[in-house]
Amino acid sequence: xxxxxxxxxxxxxxxxxxxxxxxxxxxxxxxxxxxxxxxxxxxxxxxxxxxxxxxxxxxxxxxxxxxxxxxxxxxxxxxxxxxxxxxxxxxxxxxxxxxxxxxxxxxxxxxxxxxxxxxxxxxxxxxxxxxxxxxxxxxxxxxxxxxxxxxxxxxxxxxxxxxxxxxxxxxxxxxxxxxxxxxxxxxxxxxxxxxxxxxxxxxxxxxxxxxxxxxxxxxxxxxxxxxxxxxxxxxxxxxxxxxxxxxxxxxxxxxxxxxxxxxxxxxxxxxxxxxxxxxxxxxxxxxxxxxxxxxxxxxxxxxxxxxxxxxxxxxxxxxxxxxx
Amino acid sequence: xxxxxxxxxxxxxxxxxxxxxxxxxxxxxxxxxxxxxxxxxxxxxxxxxxxxxxxxxxxxxxxxxxxxxxxxxxxxxxxxxxxxxxxxxxxxxxxxxxxxxxxxxxxxxxxxxxxxxxxxxxxxxxxxxxxxxxxxxxxxxxxxxxxxxxxxxxxxxxxxxxxxxxxxxxxxxxxxxxxxxxxxxxxxxxxxxxxxxxxxxxxxxxxxxxxxxxxxxxxxxxxxxxxxxxxxxxxxxxxxxxxxxxxxxxxxxxxxxxxxxxxxxxx
Ligand SMILES: Nc1ncnc2c1ncn2[C@@H]1O[C@H](COP(=O)(O)OP(=O)(O)OP(=O)(O)O)[C@@H](O)[C@H]1O
Ligand SMILES: [Mg+2]
Numbered sequence: 001x002x003x004x005x006x007x008x009x010x011x012x013x014x015x016x017x018x019x020x021x022x023x024x025x026x027x028x029x030x031x032x033x034x035x036x037x038x039x040x041x042x043x044x045x046x047x048x049x050x051x052x053x054x055x056x057x058x059x060x061x062x063x064x065x066x067x068x069x070x071x072x073x074x075x076x077x078x079x080x081x082x083x084x085x086x087x088x089x090x091x092x093x094x095x096x097x098x099x100x101x102x103x104x105x106x107x108x109x110x111x112x113x114x115x116x117x118x119x120x121x122x123x124x125x126x127x128x129x130x131x132x133x134x135x136x137x138x139x140x141x142x143x144x145x146x147x148x149x150x151x152x153x154x155x156x157x158x159x160x161x162x163x164x165x166x167x168x169x170x171x172x173x174x175x176x177x178x179x180x181x182x183x184x185x186x187x188x189x190x191x192x193x194x195x196x197x198x199x200x201x202x203x204x205x206x207x208x209x210x211x212x213x214x215x216x217x218x219x220x221x222x223x224x225x226x227x228x229x230x231x232x233x234x235x236x237x238x239x240x241x242x243x244x245x246x247x248x249x250x251x252x253x254x255x256x257x258x259x260x261x262x263x264x265x266x267x268x269x270x271x272x273x274x275x276x277x278x279x280x281x282x283x284x285x286x287x288x289x290x291x292x293x294x295x296x297x298x299x300x301x302x303x304x305x306x307x308x309x310x311x312x313x314x315x316x317x318x319x320x321x322x323x324x
Numbered sequence: 325x326x327x328x329x330x331x332x333x334x335x336x337x338x339x340x341x342x343x344x345x346x347x348x349x350x351x352x353x354x355x356x357x358x359x360x361x362x363x364x365x366x367x368x369x370x371x372x373x374x375x376x377x378x379x380x381x382x383x384x385x386x387x388x389x390x391x392x393x394x395x396x397x398x399x400x401x402x403x404x405x406x407x408x409x410x411x412x413x414x415x416x417x418x419x420x421x422x423x424x425x426x427x428x429x430x431x432x433x434x435x436x437x438x439x440x441x442x443x444x445x446x447x448x449x450x451x452x453x454x455x456x457x458x459x460x461x462x463x464x465x466x467x468x469x470x471x472x473x474x475x476x477x478x479x480x481x482x483x484x485x486x487x488x489x490x491x492x493x494x495x496x497x498x499x500x501x502x503x504x505x506x507x508x509x510x511x512x513x514x515x516x517x518x519x520x521x522x523x524x525x526x527x528x529x530x531x532x533x534x535x536x537x538x539x540x541x542x543x544x545x546x547x548x549x550x551x552x553x554x555x556x557x558x559x560x561x562x563x564x565x566x567x568x569x570x571x572x573x574x575x576x577x578x579x580x581x582x583x584x585x586x587x588x589x590x591x
Contacts, residue, residue, distance in 0.1 A: 014586060017494055058587070063419055065584040086425040093423075097416030102337045114329030115426040159420075 001075050003167050003199035004037035004060060010068035011055050011223075029055040031223035032069065037201060037216075039166075042193045044214035045203040046310065048322045052223040053203035054094055057171050060201070061091045074166060087117070090165040094172050096152050098159075099144050105131060105155050106140040109162060116163040130158040134188070150181030157188065168192065170202040174209060186213055205322050207310040211235075219314060226317050231310065238308040238316055241280040245306050246289075251275050251298035261289055264321040266311070274301070278321060280312060326426045330434025331441070334408075338442055345446065352396070352450040359516050360388050360458060370458075378518050381543045385458035390542050391515035393451050397478060398513075398535040399506045400443040401485025404436030406502045409492045419588045428580055432489050462546075469545050476558070477538035480565035484534055486572035490579040509535060534564045 010033075012026035030052040037043040045053045058064040060071055062082045071078045073085045092098075099108050109127045118126060131137040134154040144152060153173065160168060170189065174182040190213060192198045204210050210217050211231045218228040227234055245266070250273050253265050267276040275298075281289055290300060314322050338344070363384045364370055376382025381390075412418040412435070421431055455462055492498050510516065512530035519527050519536070530536045541557045551558075 017586060018582070061423060063422060063584070064587055065581075083425050083427075086423060091423055093419060095416065098420045100333070100337065100415065100417060102340050103333065107333075107336065111329055111333045112420075112424065115326045115421065115424040115431070117326065117425060120325075 001039070002036045002072070003039045003041070004035075004043070004071070004073055004201060006036075006056075006060065006069070006071040007034050008069035009033045009056065009059055009066050009071055011052075011059060011064065012067050026067075029223055030059070030066075033218075033220070033223070033225055034069075035218050035225060035228060037199060039199050040193065040197050042190065042200045042202070042213060042215045044210040044217040045201070045220050046205065046207065046210040046217050046314075046322070047203075047220035048205055048320070051205075051220045053205075053220060054171055055223075056220070057091070057169050057201070057203060061089060061169055062086060087163065088165060089167045089169065090160040090163055092153075092156050092160045092168070092170040092173050094175070096149055096156075096176070098156055099152065101145040102143060104141050104143055105136050105147075105158075108144060108155065109158060112159050112162045118163060126162065126164075130161055133161075134158045135184075148181075150177050150184070153177060153181060153185060157185070161192075165198070167199045167201070170200065172203055172205070174204070174206065182209075189213065207314070207322060211310050217310070219310075219317065221314075221318055227313065234310060234313050235308055238280060238312045241282070241308070243306040243308045243312045244279060244281045244286065244289075245302075245304045246277045246293070247301040247303075248275050248277065248293060248298040249273055249301055251293065251296065255296045259292065261285065261292075262315065262319055263289070264315040264319060266321045278306075278311065279315060280308070327430055327434045327437075330426075330431055331438040334435060334438025335442070338438070345442075348443075349446050349449055352446060353453055356389070356392055356450060356454055357457075359392065360385050360454075363388055363516065375518065378520050379543065380547050383461070385454070386460050386546060387543065388516050389451070389454045389458065389460055390546060391513075391539050393447060393454075394477065394535060394539050394542060395506075395510060395513070395515045396447045396450070397444065397474070398481045398484075398509065398538070400440050400447070401436055401482050402488045402502055402506065404439035404443070405432065405485050405489035406492045406499055408432065408435035408439060409489065410496075410499055413496065422588055429576065432576075436485070436489070466545055469551075470542055473538070473541045473545065473554075473558070476561055476565070477534065477541075480534035480538070480561055480568065483565055483569035483572050487568065487575055490572060490575035493576075493579040493583050509533060512536070513539060515539065531560075532564070534561060534568065537561045537564070 009030055011030040012028045015025045015027060016022065018024045033056060045056060047053050055064065059066045060073060060078065062078055062085050065079065074088055076084045078085060103111065106127065109130065113123045113127060128137065131140050134157055136151060136155055136158065144155060147155065173185050173189065177185065186209065189200055189202065193200050214231065216228065216230050217234060218225045220226070227237070253268065253275060256263060261279065261281060263277045263279040265275060266278045290303065293300060311321060367384055370384050371382050372384055373382065375384060375387060379387070381387050409418070412421065422428065454460065488502055512519070512526065513533050513536040514530065519530050537557050537560050541554050541561065544554050544557065
């Protein structure tokens with residue numbers, strides 16, 4: 001049995017509340033996604049803003065009803081067996097406002113233990129264990145309001161473990177965190193899979209995070225999976241060719257549309273008018289590329305060869321870069 | 325247990341800002357004083373022959389206090405559901421709760437019970453204040469006789485209020501609309517003056533609201549009517565209770581289903 005099975009999942013959102021007899025337009029968010037996650041696997045959904053990552057997670061966690069397709073969590077049907085699934089999974093949702101700021105860390109966990117029907121006999125022990133695990137035991141009686149972003153996220157993770165879930169979902173778990181907190185979260189998630197044998201599905205738009213952390217990655221764009229493999233497998237798609245990163249000044253990115261080669265914008269800094277471009281270009285072609293850029297008013301600041309990363313996979317598959 | 329947890333959480337958060345207790349109580353008192361004094365000024369005293377002949381209860385402060393307190397009891401579930409859901413949306417915690425295995429309806433009832441509990445204690449304070457200030461002739465027997473009617477009324481009000489639980493899940497921003505409705509009900513249900521002064525159609529609408537009949541029954545008890553005399557009123561109240569629980573439960577189920585299509589997102 002798989003931990004997660006998604007089969008041709010589709011979701012469109014109505015633009016208005018679809019009351020009976022009301023004509024409403026629907027916007028596609030997820031357009032037929034299929035994948036399977038084994039038990040004990042750390043699976044990543046990687047994609048740019050608006051790709052449909054959150055929507056997919058919300059469908060799998062029973063918060064949203066899919067418009068089409070099917071999915072099973074631990075063999076339970078997401079349409080039919082909502083409560084069975086909710087008992088066995090948990091979610092670290094996007095953003096920082098998912099806990100009660102006017103309750104203390106301890107009160108939050110106690111509250112969620114109760115609405116998750118955690119047996120009274122293990123409640124105290126588990127809360128203490130979790131608070132210690134995320135390093136918040138000393139701060140257990142402080143209101144969440146006064147916590148830093150990183151501490152809030154650690155508490156959100158503790159909350160998501162309160163029912164000892166078999167499958168844990170995390171939606172952009174390191175978004176907006178400082179470097180240290182992000183490292184803590186990544187290592188913690190990895191440990192959950194390696195030591196505590198949890199199944200984890202996380203979404204991210206940080207390439208490096210997906211590459212470093214995940215056993216397998218599905219790259220998702222415009223509501224579709226465009227590639228699915230291990231990080232190494234994905235990088236093999238671009239392995240033999242080198243990635244080139246070119247920094248230019250005063251270049252109008254609009255012009256890239258008629259470029260005779262594939263370059264994507266990785267970074268734009270409008271104040272200093274700097275643009276960083278990236279693509280896979282053969283050595284022989286490089287002078288031609290540079291020449292073309294110069295002809296289009298770009299001042300070349302640097303040209304660098306880089307190790308291919310998942311970014312290059314995404315560029316190769318879509319012609320665009322995933323950007324923050 | 326999970327229901328208690330929701331109630332406890334709400335109370336805990338409420339009392340982190342205890343000043344609100346004072347403001348709600350004061351507003352309640354000011355509102356009551358204003359209406360009673362206004363009524364007395366117009367009637368030229370606390371007793372009104374016209375009121376006595378049309379409703380049986382001629383003592384205006386008693387008349388108004390009963391109407392007002394029952395109106396409060398009526399409005400409190402509506403407020404509790406609507407603002408309970410709104411608060412969760414604003415905190416961003418609604419989805420976190422939906423994700424848990426607790427049933428949505430249980431969660432919502434817990435949310436509102438927390439508030440109703442606080443609200444009804446404050447209402448009690450305003451009631452006692454009113455009784456003392458206006459020297460309302462209330463006896464132990466009257467209170468005892470009123471309790472069963474109050475319980476029945478409250479069950480009716482809970483069902484009626486739950487309509488708003490369904491509505492707020494769908495439309496999210498119905499707070500102001502709810503307030504308008506609550507104040508409209510003051511006129512429709514004869515809270516501060518008899519509905520007989522209103523056009524027939526307005527009276528008909530008022531009759532569909534459980535508050536109208538609850539007020540009538542309690543006023544009846546205050547003027548010494550027996551339960552036997554109140555049977556027709558109680559019957560209507562029972563029918564309305566059944567009717568509104570049915571409607572609101574169906575609406576809630578529909579809203580819950582539709583929300584899973586739209587998403588629980590607030591802002
Ligand atoms: N409740 C909603 N109502 C209408 N449209 C929505 C809703 N939620 C998301 N969408 C749309 O669906 C698409 C996918 O959104 P989704 O949030 O799933 O993307 P995402 O990959 O999580 O993006 P991000 O990286 O920004 O979190 C977007 O175009 C978004 O505008
Ligand atoms: Mg998202």
